[in-house]
Amino acid sequence: MIEFPHISESVLSIDIDSHNMSALWYVPGLPPGEQAFFSLPSPEASLVRRIRAAREARQDVYLHGTALGPSFAAEIFSHALAGHFVGMHPRLAAGLNLQPEDLERFKLTVSATCPPASLSIGCSDFAPDLWYSLRNILDLPEPAAVLVAVCDCGLPQEKLVEQAAGEVYAPESRFQTERCRQRFSEQTYGPRLEDFFFTDAPPHLLRLSAIQRKTGGPVTDTCGALVAAVRVDPDLGRRSWEEGILAIRATHSKLYAALVFRDHCCGILERRLPLRDEDVDLPALLTELDDFRMGRLTREHMFRRDGSVCALPELPPEAEGFRPVFVIGSRASLLRGHGRVCDDARAACVGMLHAYERLSAARASCDG
Numbered sequence: 379m380i381e382f383p384h385i386s387e388s389v390l391s392i393d394i395d396s397h398n399m400s401a402l403w404y405v406p407g408l409p410p411g412e413q414a415f416f417s418l419p420s421p422e423a424s425l426v427r428r429i430r431a432a433r434e435a436r437q438d439v440y441l442h443g444t445a446l447g448p449s450f451a452a453e454i455f456s457h458a459l460a461g462h463f464v465g466m467h468p469r470l471a472a473g474l475n476l477q478p479e480d481l482e483r484f485k486l487t488v489s490a491t492c493p494p495a496s497l498s499i500g501c502s503d504f505a506p507d508l509w510y511s512l513r514n515i516l517d518l519p520e521p522a523a524v525l526v527a528v529c530d531c532g533l534p535q536e537k538l539v540e541q542a543a544g545e546v547y548a549p550e551s552r553f554q555t556e557r558c559r560q561r562f563s564e565q566t567y568g569p570r571l572e573d574f575f576f577t578d579a580p581p582h583l584l585r586l587s588a589i590q591r592k593t594g595g596p597v598t599d600t601c602g603a604l605v606a607a608v609r610v611d612p613d614l615g616r617r618s619w620e621e622g623i624l625a626i627r628a629t630h631s632k633l634y635a636a637l638v639f640r641d642h643c644c645g646i647l648e649r650r651l652p653l654r655d656e657d658v659d660l661p662a663l664l665t666e667l668d669d670f671r672m673g674r675l676t677r678e679h680m681f682r683r684d685g686s687v688c689a690l691p692e693l694p695p696e697a698e699g700f701r702p703v704f705v706i707g708s709r710a711s712l713l714r715g716h717g718r719v720c721d722d723a724r725a726a727c728v729g730m731l732h733a734y735e736r737l738s739a740a741r742a743s744c745d746g
Contacts, residue, residue, distance in 0.1 A: 445473030574602030645689025
């Protein structure tokens with residue numbers, strides 16, 4: 379654990395993936411071993427169990443709130459295929475990346491109201507009551523800020539008007555949009571670390587916007603937390619100013635990678651992972667990551683593999699091929715022997731605190 383001299387009040391840092399939710403309740407002045415850390419099932423995993431329980435009870439469901447991740451969507455389809463009614467609010471349906479043929483195939487109903495006989499289930503990444511209870515039980519100070527990271531594929535800007543009118547559209551991956559490619563051409567080394575953290579999340583980022591309406595604090599997606607996590611290792615943090623770092627996060631069902639150089643992100647990759655380690659084609663994955671760090675990986679290649687990539691048109695030669703590899707995540711051991719594996723489950727949470735400290739210092743400098 380690294381101290382944060384520019385953070386003077388308690389901060390709650392929460393990192394969410396499809397399977398797990400990690401949270402660090404940072405309190406200035408407490409020794410590292412006394413900082414409260416929580417490892418909990420993710421909201422997505424909890425909702426999957428709730429829908430599964432409804433299916434066992436032969437109960438119809440109506441879902442509203444914010445669309446979560448792929449395992450949540452898969453459970454919805456399983457419920458419908460079992461012959462049960464599945465209704466959902468238009469906003470949630472839009473965030474699930476559903477095509478019109480999906481609605482027809484699975485007989486999903488999109489409606490602004492819940493049918494009388496259906497179990498109404500609210501879907502959300504952030505539950506204030508949970509954190510309020512933990513704070514009271516452990517006598518923790520109220521956080522001055524709540525930071526949250528979660529994967530958010532986003533809704534294309536041009537679809538917001540239609541989506542608000544209740545129509546369902548399939549959002550593109552945020553790495554396939556022209557807006558994303560533009561971000562990687564605006565600066566010499568790509569977006570800065572702080573560019574991944576939103577103090578006012580844009581409305582097309584549905585999950586992050588919904589979280590921020592509840593927390594009021596900075597939010598970022600999973601890749602932003604990965605870029606920030608490089609600072610957890612002081613040696614790598616220093617080296618990233620001299621040569622590029624390939625940062626990787628392996629989770630329950632996805633792998634993310636970022637090319638980090640001088641606190642900028644030169645490229646981002648996202649791809650699905652088989653759920654079992656023995657089903658992962660490791661040589662092919664390593665070749666893919668090698669092509670990524672050398673700037674040879676194309677969007678067409680990743681699209682064929684159900685993934686996305688976005689990077690600078692020309693990677694900076696001074697990054698020297700992004701040779702050092704840093705791996706975090708619940709399945710980081712998958713790449714043990716192929717880079718520096720960080721087994722600390724707090725890595726993303728601590729990385730976000732680094733980013734928050736920078737944002738706070740920059741804001742204080744502007745105010746002064």
